Amino acid sequence: MEQFSRLFPQLEKAVVEKLVSNGQQRTFAAGSILMDSGQYIKSTMIILKGRVKVYRQDEEGQDYFLYFLEAGQACALSMICAIRQETSGLTAIADEETEVLIVSLSVMDDLMQHHSSWYQFVLQTYRQRFEEVLEALDQVAFKSMDERLVFYLKKQQQSLKGNLINHTHEEIARDLGSSRVVISRLLKALENKGYVKLHRNQIEIVKLNVLMA
Secondary structure, eight states: OHHHHHHOTTSOHHHHHHHHHHOEEEEEOTTOEEEOTTOBOOEEEEEEESEEEEEEEOTTSOEEEEEEEETTOBOHHHHHHHHHTOBOSEEEEESSSEEEEEEEHHHHHHHHHHOHHHHHHHHHHHHHHHHHHHHHHHHHHHOOHHHHHHHHHHHHHHHHTSSEEOOOHHHHHHHHTOOHHHHHHHHHHHHHTTSEEEETTEEEESSGGGSOO
């Protein structure tokens, strides 16, 4: 209860109590699928601990990284799909061990009708995720792969609040819809210019902030 209140200070005490008493807390190991494309959604997820990657899949089955969900955030798509009783168009995968609170549609409906703080939280969640999706689409549509890689690394640095990114070149290639060979070549170019240092399954950011992305 106290931890939940710290993560979501904008929510009324009554909302927190209802979420804690009616929600189902689950822990997912790194790499676990929390939500899959085409899955029928009957509840929403609130992130209590850890980090989740959200992807969109194109018609050819290629995944594109959109944004992270972190502690104190919720999945806007699962909210929409649950309310409309629709299937998911995104895939959510735990990037590290992640704890979530699963909230049913009936609880969400009750909170929306009786608590303005929950209503505002839902609207803020929609707006934030929408802006992140637009940002990701802008990268795909208008940026070169080297610019997208710099943007991706900066987002990782911001999310992790540190300079060490523990991802393989293969994982980064998947996130960006590219190949490992291309990503390895671009990372090596960044290292040669002194922007990053490459280690085994790890990238150390040195001074990436000087680059535009």
